[in-house]
Amino acid sequence: MKIFRFTRAPLDAAALRAELADPACGGYAAFEGWVRDHNEGLRVRHLEYEAFEPLAIKEGERIIAQAIARFGIEHAACVHRIGDLAIGEMAVWVGVSARHRDEAFLACRYIIDEVKHRVPIWKKEHYENGDSGWVNCERCATPATHHEDHDHAHSHVRAPVPDYSRQMALKEVGAAGQAKLRASRVLVVGCGGLGVPVISYLAGAGVGRLSVVDADRLEPSNLHRQTMYALADVGKPKAELAAARVRALNPDVDVRTHVLRLDSRTAPELVEQHDLIIDCTDNFAAKFLLNDVCVESGKPVIFSSVYQYEGQLQVVRPDRGGACLRCVWPDATRDGIVGNCAEAGVLGPVPGTFGSLQAFEALKLLLDLPGQLGGELLVLDLLTMSISRVRAGRSSACPEHARRRVALSGQHPPEAQQIEVSFESLEQALEDGFEIVDIREPREVAETPAPAGHVRHIPMAELLHGMPAFTPSGKSLLVCASGRRSLAAAQELRSRGLPSVYSLHGGIAALNQKRRMLS
Numbered sequence: 001m002k003i004f005r006f007t008r009a010p011l012d013a014a015a016l017r018a019e020l021a022d023p024a025c026g027g028y029a030a031f032e033g034w035v036r037d038h039n040e041g042l043r044v045r046h047l048e049y050e051a052f053e054p055l056a057i058k059e060g061e062r063i064i065a066q067a068i069a070r071f072g073i074e075h076a077a078c079v080h081r082i083g084d085l086a087i088g089e090m091a092v093w094v095g096v097s098a099r100h101r102d103e104a105f106l107a108c109r110y111i112i113d114e115v116k117h118r119v120p121i122w123k124k125e126h127y128e129n130g131d132s133g134w135v136n137c138e139r140c141a142t143p144a145t146h147h148e149d150h151d152h153a154h155s156h157v158r159a160p161v162p163d164y165s166r167q168m169a170l171k172e173v174g175a176a177g178q179a180k181l182r183a184s185r186v187l188v189v190g191c192g193g194l195g196v197p198v199i200s201y202l203a204g205a206g207v208g209r210l211s212v213v214d215a216d217r218l219e220p221s222n223l224h225r226q227t228m229y230a231l232a233d234v235g236k237p238k239a240e241l242a243a244a245r246v247r248a249l250n251p252d253v254d255v256r257t258h259v260l261r262l263d264s265r266t267a268p269e270l271v272e273q274h275d276l277i278i279d280c281t282d283n284f285a286a287k288f289l290l291n292d293v294c295v296e297s298g299k300p301v302i303f304s305s306v307y308q309y310e311g312q313l314q315v316v317r318p319d320r321g322g323a324c325l326r327c328v329w330p331d332a333t334r335d336g337i338v339g340n341c342a343e344a345g346v347l348g349p350v351p352g353t354f355g356s357l358q359a360f361e362a363l364k365l366l367l368d369l370p371g372q373l374g375g376e377l378l379v380l381d382l383l384t385m386s387i388s389r390v391r392a393g394r395s396s397a398c399p400e401h402a403r404r405r406v407a408l409s410g411q412h413p414p415e416a417q418q419i420e421v422s423f424e425s426l427e428q429a430l431e432d433g434f435e436i437v438d439i440r441e442p443r444e445v446a447e448t449p450a451p452a453g454h455v456r457h458i459p460m461a462e463l464l465h466g467m468p469a470f471t472p473s474g475k476s477l478l479v480c481a482s483g484r485r486s487l488a489a490a491q492e493l494r495s496r497g498l499p500s501v502y503s504l505h506g507g508i509a510a511l512n513q514k515r516r517m518l519s
Helices: 013-019 053-071 101-118 174-183 195-205 238-249 266-272 284-297 349-367 398-404 426-431 442-447 460-465 484-495 507-518
Strands: 004-007 027-034 042-051 075-081 083-086 090-098 121-127 132-135 185-189 209-213 254-258 276-279 301-307 310-316 376-381 386-391 434-438 455-457 475-479 501-504
Touching (some): 013 075, 027 101, 075 101, 174 349, 195 209, 195 349, 284 310, 426 434, 460 484
Parallel strands (some): 004 075, 185 276, 475 501
Antiparallel strands (some): 027 090
């Protein structure tokens, strides 16, 4: 049957009810609206209904779809009369069948209320005194104010509500799929370039609970790729900003905010509370921590990482015995060895594309759609539009991976405290006996020269390619743009037997900031 329709024929409640019969349903609720013989002190002789049918049917179908999604019912329908109706005739019928009675009652009430408020249907009452008047029309609510030339072609003003009808029209989704989304709990770690499209699309799809995690505050340089935010938001916590956008986009979503940096203490508790984890971070330590916790708890997790014009996508399904992140990358890459967006550069649509792919994989998983990415790593180069799939076999050591959990205390591991040093200027470092090595790329050095003389320039790739010629008895201070690459390089060189290699905390950016504050 059509879920919303008009008819000029009398309504048969028994026949309509039979159309909703379903052995899987234990509850049925119906509403019948009849023509009464009075209104506001006037005796009514008969009624006349008009409707703008193309728009009314579309809006009515939207209301039914929303009721199915919101209340988890199995079937619903509404039939409305148009034309002339006598006293006592049924003007409108709403029927709902559901597994339980509560949902049926609530959905039935919701449908009739929304139809009354939102669907362009007008009622003209004819009174015994010979007068008549249009009802449910602001310009002509009473006989005295009715305009004979008014065509009633306007809609009632009402706050809009979330509408999932377009995705529910897919046979793979429907009412049952929407109910699955409403019951799901998703944890998104990172509210940056990847997280923004993930959060937006899952909120729009009607995911029941969406938890967002991020400790960072918005910076102006984020905005070209994190389009959920505005310039006026700079300086505010990203997680709180993202949650506010979700509430504005879809009040049906239970959005929860966690302004914190994930560590080995907070990660297990958060992961345990959710059905699906989506990693939208830009550092390897957090990715491997999430991997280890999800392997241990058996929760699925969707990973993505971006470098300049390309990116990778991997879905880890420990609940199905799939390969995990460590199966593909046995040794966790240190943060800084591969540049992040700030240092390597990125165009905004690149993380936007991969975040959208993460959101799509999430919906495929939550809705149990075919074609889910599993057992392979998807690599996409957006510059050349080349796509490759790398088979990711599960390692025999995978059950042990969860026990190799990366401990995160703040942003860097504990040994970083002995490697990182701070100075007011590079001249001060030179006076303290450090040899200064700038490991930035030539382009970076040309754009922002190191604020001191006597600085060696060895790009990071060249530095790590072989054993650098450092003075064995001397101290070497590595510097980069923000301190991330220099810290990773210093850790790597120390592991090769060079104990006197240090990293400048905060990098060139921190030195320039101090200079501006003193000037």
